[in-house]
Amino acid sequence: MLIDILAAAGGEPANQFGFLEAMEQGGVIAWSILTVLVIMSVGSFYILITKLLEQNKIISQYKTVRANFWRANSLSEGASKLDKNSAWRQVVDDALAAEAQHSKMTDSLEAHDWMHGSLARSEAAINSKLAGGLPFLATVGATSPFVGLLGTVIGIYRALINIGLAGSASIDKVAGPVGEALIMTAIGLLVAVPAVLAYNWLQSRNKRIAEMLSGFSTDILANITSRGAVKPALATTKAAAPAAAIKAPVSSTATKPTTATTTTAAPKV
Template sequence: MQLSISDMIFHAGPVGQFVMLTLLVFSLVSWTIVFMKARLYKKVRLDTEDFLETFWHSANLNEAHEAAAEFEYSPSASVFTSGFAELQKINKMRSRNEEGKVVETLDTHLATMDNLKRAIRKAENQQINDLGSSLSFLATTGSATPFIGLFGTVWGIMVSFHDIGQRGSASLAVVAPGISEALVATAAGLAVAIPAVIFYNYFSNKLDDIESEMNTFSTDFLNLIERDLLSRV
């Protein structure tokens, strides 16, 4: 008889079919996440490259802020927007002297930098959480599906031995079909788990690169603001 995986699944018992259906759901969701993340991270890379080039060629922060709205997929642009918004809030709250001029002191500059750093760190964490969402499902798939498939195999072997007992024969012709059907579940579990593990590691490395690039920009941005504030003291 020719080996047919579909026939084995179709003739499997209710538990075996449920296991295969569960693995199918895990597989479909995992591949959906893979394609979505691949498309998203590509846009993130392109938008970030364009934003950084625009930022460093801008005449001032206001010009850079106007351009940042065009790069919606860039985490660095989002961090800059959050930092710029915090700077505007701080400028509105600065104390002024009798002539209406802003009072520039070292304490006010230190407070400004503290607030700005907190706003930027919050924006960075939000970006990483958004970009890393759903990756945990790939990790769960990679660790759980081999055991789900193994459960289906163990159950199938139990059923096969039960059938052997009822038929009173342990010949290869009696044992082989049931055992082969049971082993399909393990193969299916590995087929689902292996791509999930590979792409989880791949996207995790991509996310680390994005985070590193974002942190580098944040540091440069903070240094730029700090130098400007210190020059006013």
């Protein structure tokens, strides 16, 4: 009994098969592979956060464009209401710059094509900036499982060497390298799965922003070629809706007196 109490007071024996122990047995190769996977993971989350903030900024600015830009009397006046470094301001500035070069064109169709090409280049530049960093996510999602698999192969190889040197497959010779191999596989998957999910999510949001830019540039081109006569219907429907709401009660109240007179005239007959 006394021996059991003294053994319990002395604490549990040191664990020789933990994560750090397995990495120490792996040596420089194991730590190098783990470092690469950590760098991939940190880079993936950094790109995810920065791109998400950038996309949210462009989407929130689009609400300002829909609310205030098309209420201006001219494109230059509407551009002054937008942020200087916004993507929407860049599209408007490129359109105004292309319009200023109309006089250098010999044919109206050629001028139209020049403006259309200028807006397309502006859209491509914005979309290219939004796509920056996404190839890194795709690379991490495609290669990190294989990097972890490299650590797995090395761990199993070391386990086989220990078995050959010991002459028997004892658990103390195999557990460390095999545990290291399983850890590397798990870390590789933990790095790859968030990177792939982030890549697909950011890509879908970029497509949505590209559709917004395409529609906005089309409206800009139509407004320029029509000399301000053509604007999106969104700016007029909001003003027309209250007028329709006011007229509706008037027509309904006007019918009530006529029905009342016809009902009172019937008993005299």
